[in-house]
Amino acid sequence: MENLLRTGIREAVRSLYGKDASDDQLQIQKTRKEFEGDLTLVAFPLASLSQRSPEKTAGEIGEYLAAHLDAVSGYNVIKGFLNVTIAPAEWARTLQEISGVTRYGFMVPGPEAETVVIEYSSPNTNKPLHLGHIRNNLLGFSLSRICEAAGNNVIRTNIVNDRGIHICKSMVAWQKFANGATPATTGKKGDHFVGDYYVLFEKQLREEAEKLIAAGATPEEARDNAPLMQEARRMLVKWEAGDPDTVSLWQMMNSWVYEGFDVTYRALGVEFDKIYYESDTYKVGKEIVLRSLGEGHLVRRDDGSVWIDLTADKLDQKLLLRSDGTAVYMTQDLGTAVIRYNDYHFNRHIYVVGNEQNYHFQVLALTLLRMGYDWAGGLHHFSYGMVELPEGKMKSREGKVVDADDLIAEMTETATVMSQELGKLGGYNETEKRNICRQIGLGALKYYILKVDPRKNMTFNPAESIDFNGNTGPFIQYTYARIRSVMKKAGETGVKAANETVGGVIPNLKEVSVIKLLNDFPALVREAATGMSPALIANYCYELAREFNQFYHDFTILGESDEMLRSFRLRLSEMTGKVLESGLWLLGIEAPERM
Numbered sequence: 001m002e003n004l005l006r007t008g009i010r011e012a013v014r015s016l017y018g019k020d021a022s023d024d025q026l027q028i029q030k031t032r033k034e035f036e037g038d039l040t041l042v043a044f045p046l047a048s049l050s051q052r053s054p055e056k057t058a059g060e061i062g063e064y065l066a067a068h069l070d071a072v073s074g075y076n077v078i079k080g081f082l083n084v085t086i087a088p089a090e091w092a093r094t095l096q097e098i099s100g101v102t103r104y105g106f107m108v109p110g111p112e113a114e115t116v117v118i119e120y121s122s123p124n125t126n127k128p129l130h131l132g133h134i135r136n137n138l139l140g141f142s143l144s145r146i147c148e149a150a151g152n153n154v155i156r157t158n159i160v161n162d163r164g165i166h167i168c169k170s171m172v173a174w175q176k177f178a179n180g181a182t183p184a185t186t187g188k189k190g191d192h193f194v195g196d197y198y199v200l201f202e203k204q205l206r207e208e209a210e211k212l213i214a215a216g217a218t219p220e221e222a223r224d225n226a227p228l229m230q231e232a233r234r235m236l237v238k239w240e241a242g243d244p245d246t247v248s249l250w251q252m253m254n255s256w257v258y259e260g261f262d263v264t265y266r267a268l269g270v271e272f273d274k275i276y277y278e279s280d281t282y283k284v285g286k287e288i289v290l291r292s293l294g295e296g297h298l299v300r301r302d303d304g305s306v307w308i309d310l311t312a313d314k315l316d317q318k319l320l321l322r323s324d325g326t327a328v329y330m331t332q333d334l335g336t337a338v339i340r341y342n343d344y345h346f347n348r349h350i351y352v353v354g355n356e357q358n359y360h361f362q363v364l365a366l367t368l369l370r371m372g373y374d375w376a377g378g379l380h381h382f383s384y385g386m387v388e389l390p391e392g393k394m395k396s397r398e399g400k401v402v403d404a405d406d407l408i409a410e411m412t413e414t415a416t417v418m419s420q421e422l423g424k425l426g427g428y429n430e431t432e433k434r435n436i437c438r439q440i441g442l443g444a445l446k447y448y449i450l451k452v453d454p455r456k457n458m459t460f461n462p463a464e465s466i467d468f469n470g471n472t473g474p475f476i477q478y479t480y481a482r483i484r485s486v487m488k489k490a491g492e493t494g495v496k497a498a499n500e501t502v503g504g505v506i507p508n509l510k511e512v513s514v515i516k517l518l519n520d521f522p523a524l525v526r527e528a529a530t531g532m533s534p535a536l537i538a539n540y541c542y543e544l545a546r547e548f549n550q551f552y553h554d555f556t557i558l559g560e561s562d563e564m565l566r567s568f569r570l571r572l573s574e575m576t577g578k579v580l581e582s583g584l585w586l587l588g589i590e591a592p593e594r595m
């Protein structure tokens with residue numbers, strides 16, 4: 001469409017002013033919503049060729065286009081901007097053209113494709129995943145698909161925090177209180193099993209500390225000196241020294257946790273290409289800190305600790321190694337980044353991590369740059385806000401966070417209840433019903449979380465998220481299923497969309513609106529990738545579903561007696577279905593064939 005106009009304008013300039021316009025001088029953009037028109041020519045750069053004001057130039061070119069191009073049905077000029085309206089017949093040709101494109105909207109990585117590493121999830125092995133992780137995983141996974149669709153090579157990655165004092169706490173509690181119980185003997189999911197021992201440790205620790213406080217200790221002293229805490233610390237020292245029993249206990253308990261995490265990831269539908277472990281990367285972190293200290297980029301204090309001074313960059317001084325030589329959180333991330341760069345030579349590395357770590361990632365990138373790693377200019381923190389449930393809804397049971405597995409199960413439950421109330425799901429067997437309700441429940445959860453600006457804090461409202469008539473995942477899924485059912489019926493009755501005739505129809509306004517949106521899809525995917533915005537895709541899907549439903553409400557498809565028109569509408573429906581399916585796929589949402 002844009003190319004057609006470009007050629008037309010070039011001709012206009014040649015015929016009106018006898019000059020050739022360069023590519024730079026032909027600035028065409030989508031017409032802004034508040035103006036009439038589809039495409040807008042910015043006439044300012046052409047004024048030097050026309051020797052007239054931009055406004056006059058725009059008017060003359062508009063007149064020429066309307067007279068000479070069938071595709072242009074009207075124009076208006078606002079200041080130096082020429083807004084061009086494309087004729088309905090041209091939109092039909094557009095539909096014909098785009099419906100012949102394979103994997104419409106998806107780019108194949110070319111030779112100059114970028115490699116983008118995306119890190120998301122990154123849990124700790126002492127607790128199961130919670131609602132915050134859900135937001136993290138959904139954003140990260142969707143972003144990975146969007147970047148891939150925009151033609152990048154994407155590596156999905158995760159860093160597991162599997163070492164440190166908090167991990168030792170659950171190990172100590174298990175040793176003392178479990179009597180050899182395992183996830184297998186108790187039937188508990190591994191991550192929950194281990195998480196329970198972490199909670200138990202904290203509870204026992206509190207009791208021990210209370211006794212010490214009663215005997216006169218301050219709260220900090222009490223926690224510090226409590227026998228359990230000392231035991232956890234001894235365990236950490238043993239672990240760092242590679243004590244075989246400690247290491248094998250650690251391996252066993254972590255393997256339980258990973259089995260549990262896998263179940264949650266599978267239920268959420270997210271996956272990873274490569275998982276890193278802090279128990280490996282902290283060592284590389286220590287090495288590069290020491291090397292960098294030798295190169296004079298860092299400072300060693302009298303107590304032996306190592307720091308980087310970022311005050312010149314308006315940040316502060318940051319600890320990189322403790323006085324006893326042990327690693328801190330930053331040390332690990334330095335190591336992880338260097339290892340990942342060596343593994344993939346990425347152009348960009350996106351960290352999907354909550355906004356409470358904004359400062360951490362600023363320091364990380366700057367520290368690496370100071371150490372001489374120029375590629376650290378490609379590090380990007382994709383920062384997102386908190387997510388909560390409305391008061392009273394599974395909220396912080398006994399002060400605990402909202403568990404991911406519980407929430408996922410509850411979404412399927414809610415979807416089942418709501419579908420039954422609405423009298424849907426007739427004629428399905430139990431397995432089909434469960435599967436559809438799972439798709440709806442998860443679609444609701446994912447869409448609700450992804451449609452909002454990630455930087456904002458949000459409240460996830462389960463009932464609202466499933467509303468079949470609202471701006472929800474199920475509304476879009478339902479529109480898709482409706483299209484599939486039309487296509488199925490068409491197949492059964494032998495009605496086909498004859499592509500040769502699709503472009504010969506003059507579409508009505510509703511049809512034009514749908515085609516315009518379909519035509520926007522590829523550019524939108526690129527924009528979502530550049531702007532790192534799953535929300536853009538989400539809201540586009542909603543708009544497309546809504547426009548299609550309006551068309552569907554007002555016009556008949558298979559009942560249309562004019563064969564060419566019927567064929568055209570069928571193609572329009574099919575293409576809408578394809579784009580909705582692709583859009584949902586980019587969000588990690590399944591598109592049910594029937595609902």
Ligand code: ARG
Pocket residue numbers: 119122123124159161333336351353
């Ligand atoms: N495990 C950390 C936490 O639970 C998040 C890790 C984020 N990623 C990173 N590269 N620092 O807070």
